[in-house]
Amino acid sequence: MxxxxxxxxxxxxxxxxxxxxxxxxxxxxxxxxxxGGPSSSVIALLTGKLNTRLTVETTAGSVFGTLIAIGEDFVQIAEPNGSIAIIPMRSFLSIS
Structure with a gap:
């Protein structure tokens, strides 16, 4: 038992x-x-916006410009003044 x-x-x-x-x-x-790295849905969204103008809201503020590169965990945006902003994807709040 x-x-x-x-x-x-x-x-x-x-x-x-x-x-x-x-x-x-x-x-x-x-x-x-x-x-870790961004989800595949974020990468897919960004890939569709490559070489287009967008605004990324980040924890440090807004960045507006042309998306010129997508890295493993960052993007590069060419701003209208000619500077290149490198933004870690972990700091993204929204993309429009």
Missing amino acids: LHRKLIRNLAQIRLQLSRLTARVQALQEQVNERQ
Whole structure:
């Protein structure tokens, strides 16, 4: 009887551990997305706007100009005054 109870408890613990592991993995993916590189949807959006004028709202303010390059985790924008702004994607708030 004790043996069956222990086996049942172990099965429940394994199930809970499996659920917790899946939850931890999902949370880790969310953290990686926020800390790591940009999502593929952001890259796809930016690729479609290459060589066009846009405004990027960042944590440091707005940048307006022509999108001239897309790196792994940054973009380059040629501003109307001729300067080149290099903006880390982690600082993006919006793109228009």
